Amino acid sequence: MAKVTFATDVCKGCGLCVDACPKQLIVLSNDKINKKGHSPAEITDQSKCIGCAFCATMCPDCVIKVER
Amino acid sequence: MAVVFEKTKALTDAPLHYCPGCTHGIIHRLVAEAIDELGVLGKTIGVAPVGCSVMAYNYFACDMVEAAHGRAPAVATGLKRALPENVIFTYQGDGDLASIGMAETVHAATRNENITVIFVNNAIYGMTGGQMAPTSLPGQVTQTSPYGRDVKTVGFPIRVSEMLSALDGPEYIERVAVNNVKNVKAAKKAIKKAFENQINGKGFSLIEVVSSCPTNWGMTPKKALEWIDTNMIPYYPLGVYKDRSAVKEEK
Amino acid sequence: MAEKVLMKGNEAIAEAAIRAGCRHYFGYPITPQTELAAYMAKRMPKIGGVFLQAESEVSAINMVYGVAGTGLRVMTSSSSPGVSLKQEGISYIAGADLPALIVNVQRGGPGLGGIQPSQSDYFQATKGGGHGDYHLIVLAPASVQEMADLTATAFDLADKYRMPTMILADGTMGQMMEPVVLPEPYEAKSEKPWAVTGTKCEREHNIINSLYLVPEELEKVNFARFEKYKTIEENEVMYEEYMMDDAEYCIVAFGIAARVSKNAINAARAKGIKVGLIRPITLWPFPKDVINKAADKVKAFISVELSMGQMIEDVKLAQECKKPVYLCNRAGGMIPEPEEIIAKLEELEGGND
Numbered sequence: 155m156a157k158v159t160f161a162t163d164v165c166k167g168c169g170l171c172v173d174a175c176p177k178q179l180i181v182l183s184n185d186k187i188n189k190k191g192h193s194p195a196e197i198t199d200q201s202k203c204i205g206c207a208f209c210a211t212m213c214p215d216c217v218i219k220v221e222r
Numbered sequence: 223m224a225v226v227f228e229k230t231k232a233l234t235d236a237p238l239h240y241c242p243g244c245t246h247g248i249i250h251r252l253v254a255e256a257i258d259e260l261g262v263l264g265k266t267i268g269v270a271p272v273g274c275s276v277m278a279y280n281y282f283a284c285d286m287v288e289a290a291h292g293r294a295p296a297v298a299t300g301l302k303r304a305l306p307e308n309v310i311f312t313y314q315g316d317g318d319l320a321s322i323g324m325a326e327t328v329h330a331a332t333r334n335e336n337i338t339v340i341f342v343n344n345a346i347y348g349m350t351g352g353q354m355a356p357t358s359l360p361g362q363v364t365q366t367s368p369y370g371r372d373v374k375t376v377g378f379p380i381r382v383s384e385m386l387s388a389l390d391g392p393e394y395i396e397r398v399a400v401n402n403v404k405n406v407k408a409a410k411k412a413i414k415k416a417f418e419n420q421i422n423g424k425g426f427s428l429i430e431v432v433s434s435c436p437t438n439w440g441m442t443p444k445k446a447l448e449w450i451d452t453n454m455i456p457y458y459p460l461g462v463y464k465d466r467s468a469v470k471e472e473k
Numbered sequence: 474m475a476e477k478v479l480m481k482g483n484e485a486i487a488e489a490a491i492r493a494g495c496r497h498y499f500g501y502p503i504t505p506q507t508e509l510a511a512y513m514a515k516r517m518p519k520i521g522g523v524f525l526q527a528e529s530e531v532s533a534i535n536m537v538y539g540v541a542g543t544g545l546r547v548m549t550s551s552s553s554p555g556v557s558l559k560q561e562g563i564s565y566i567a568g569a570d571l572p573a574l575i576v577n578v579q580r581g582g583p584g585l586g587g588i589q590p591s592q593s594d595y596f597q598a599t600k601g602g603g604h605g606d607y608h609l610i611v612l613a614p615a616s617v618q619e620m621a622d623l624t625a626t627a628f629d630l631a632d633k634y635r636m637p638t639m640i641l642a643d644g645t646m647g648q649m650m651e652p653v654v655l656p657e658p659y660e661a662k663s664e665k666p667w668a669v670t671g672t673k674c675e676r677e678h679n680i681i682n683s684l685y686l687v688p689e690e691l692e693k694v695n696f697a698r699f700e701k702y703k704t705i706e707e708n709e710v711m712y713e714e715y716m717m718d719d720a721e722y723c724i725v726a727f728g729i730a731a732r733v734s735k736n737a738i739n740a741a742r743a744k745g746i747k748v749g750l751i752r753p754i755t756l757w758p759f760p761k762d763v764i765n766k767a768a769d770k771v772k773a774f775i776s777v778e779l780s781m782g783q784m785i786e787d788v789k790l791a792q793e794c795k796k797p798v799y800l801c802n803r804a805g806g807m808i809p810e811p812e813e814i815i816a817k818l819e820e821l822e823g824g825n826d
Contacts, residue, residue: 155223156223156226157223164237166241166242166243167242168242168243168244168436168443169243169442169443169444170243170443170444170447173444173447174402174403192242205226207226207227208403210226210227211227211248211403211406211407212248212402212403212406213247213248214238214240214243214244214245214246214247214248214251215237215238215240215247216229216233216247216251218227219225219227219228219229220225220226220227220228221223221224221225221226222223222224222226
C-alpha cells in the first residue's frame with residue numbers, strides 16, 4: 155500500500171509523471187484547472203500505487219510526495 | 223507509512239519559474255538532494271549563471287551569488303579561495319559555460335579548482351528565446367540558425383566533457399542525462415560524487431547534464447525527452463570522461 | 474616614529490593593502506602595474522594569503538566579486554586597457570553593493586595606446602565606467618606615501634559604504650621610488666551580515682545579486698544607492714590646497730600633474746604671478762565646494778591634465794562657469810613641463826593687462 159500526494163497548485167501539467175508511472179496510474183486532470191491555469195496531474199487509483207516514486211523522480215517541480 | 227519521496231529542504235519554497243516540463247527543475251532537485259544528503263547545506267554557497275537558471279538563487283536554500291554571464295567559475299574561484307572549508311558550486315547553462323564563459327571554465331578546470339560545476343546542456347539559449355548555442359546540434363533549427371546549424375559557416379558543437387577531459391587538471395568529468403528515471407538516478411549519483419570530491423579535497427568536478435528545452439525545441443515535454451535519446455545522446459555520449467582518483471587506484 | 478623605506482609606488486600599494494588586512498589579490502599581467510602583482514605573488518603565500526594570476530582581467534575582477542561577497546578584503550590591479558576589461562565586473566560589484574579595491578595605474582590610450590603615464594581614464598573612473606547608474610569612490614595619490622596611505626583609506630571607505638573604490642594612479646606614480654612610512658598593520662572590523670559565508674542552517678540564505686526584474690524595485694535600489702552617494706559627497710571629499718590664500722589663478726590638477734603644477738607655481742610666483750593649486754585627492758566625490766568658493770576670488774582656472782581634457786568638465790561644473798577654465802595638457806604618455814604651465818599663466822597675465 156503506497157500513497158502519492160500532489161501539490162496541485164505548483165503542478166504545471168507537463169505530464170512527465172504520467173509517462174514515468176509504470177502502472178499508468180497518473181493522468182492530467184480532465185475537469186480541474188489549478189491556480190496557474192494548468193490541468194494538474196492526479197492519480198486514478200491510489201490502491202494500485204506501488205510507491206516506486208518514478209513519478210516524483212521525473213517531476214521537475216517537486217509536486218509529488220510519496221509514502222509507503 | 224514512511225516517506226519515500228518528498229521535497230528536499232535544500233530547495234526553498236519558491237515555485238520554479240521554468241516552463242512546463244523543463245528539466246532544470248529535475249536538475250535543481252538533484253543538486254539540492256546531494257547537498258542535503260551530504261549534510262553540507264549550511265556551508266554551501268552556490269553561484270547562479272545568466273540564462274534560464276538566472277534565478278536559481280531564489281531556489282537553493284544555501285547562500286547564493288549571482289554571477290555575470292559566463293563568469294561563474296571565476297566567482298566560484300574567489301569564493302573557494304576565500305572560504306576553503308565551504309562547499310562551492312556553480313550551476314551553468316551551455317551558452318554561459320561553453321560560449322561566453324569558456325575561458326573561465328577551462329582555466330578553473332586546469333587549476334583543478336576545488337569546486338563543483340553543474341553544466342546543463344540543452345543545446346539552446348532558452349532565456350533569450352531559443353538562439354543557437356555552442357552545443358546546438360548540426361542542422362538544428364534555432365532562432366539564429368533558421369535554416370539549421372550549418373557547420374560550414376558556424377562550426378561544430380563543442381563536446382565540453384571530452385574537451386575538458388583532455389586537460390591534466392580536472393579531477394572528475396561525467397556526462398549524464400535526465401530524460402528517464404534510470405538516467406535521472408545515474409545523474410544524481412554523479413552529482414553527489416562531484417560534491418563528495420570537493421568535500422574530500424579532490425578538486426574540480428564537472429557534471430554535464432544533457433537536458434531538454436521543450437519550449438524552444440518546439441516539442442511537448444515528452445517528445446523533448448525522446449529527442450534527447452534520439453538526437454542528443456548520440457552526439458553527446460553519456461559516461462565518465464575523467465576520474466583521476468579511479469586511475470590512481472588502478473595503478 | 475616608524476621607519477622610512479624606499480619603495481616604488483606600486484609596491485607601496487601592495488604592502489599597504491596587506492597591512493590593511495587584504496589577503497586576496499587577483500590580477501592579470503599588464504604594464505605599468507607589474508610590480509604590484511609581483512609583490513603580491515611574493516608576499517601572499519608567506520602570510521597565508523591568496524595571490525592568483527587569473528586567465529584574464531575579466532576573470533580577475535569576477536574572482537574579486539566572489540571574495541567580496543564573503544565580506545573579506547580583496548583587490549585587483551591593472552592598467553587602462555585591463556581596467557576597461559574589468560568594467561563588467563565592477564558594474565556587478567557596484568550593483569551588488571560589495572566592497573572591493575581596484576587599482577588603475579594608468580597608461581596612454583585609447584586602444585592599446587602606450588605604456589607611458591596618462592590620466593585619460595578620468596571619465597571612466599569618475600563617471601561609473603561600466604553600464605548602469607553607479608559611482609566608485611576614486612582616490613588619486615600624488616606621492617608614494619599617498620599610494621600607501623590612500624590604499625588603507627580605500628579599503629576602509631569600501632567597507633564603510635559597501636561599494637567598490639578605486640585608486641587612480643598613473644605610470645609615474647607606480648614606477649616612482651620615494652621614501653615612505655608604511656601604515657601600521659590593523660585589523661578591519663565591520664559587521665557584514667549580508668555576506669555569503671554559509672547559512673549554518675541558522676538563518677535565511679543570503680543572496681549577492683544585482684538582478685531586479687521588477688522595474689519599481691530596481692528604481693528603488695538605484696535611488697537608495699544615490700542617497701548613499703549623497704552622504705559620501707557630503708562627508709568624504711578630500712583635497713589639498715597649495716598657495717591658494719592670495720591666488721589670482723587656480724590650477725586644478727591631481728596625481729603627477731599636481732606635482733608638476735607645484736613646481737610651476739613656485740617658479741611662477743618667483744616671477745610675480747599669484748597662482749595656487751587645488752589638488753583633488755578624491756576625484757569622486759569631486760571637491761566641488763572648494764573650487765566653487767575659489768571662483769569668487771580667482772580670475773581663471775587652469776586644469777592641468779595628462780589627457781585631452783577630462784577633469785576640466787568637472788572644474789567648469791563645480792564653479793558653475795563663473796570663471797573661465799583653461800586647459801594645459803599633454804596626452805598619449807607625455808607629461809607637461811612646468812614651463813608649459815608657466816607659459817599658459819604668462820599668456821593669461823598678458824591677456825588681463
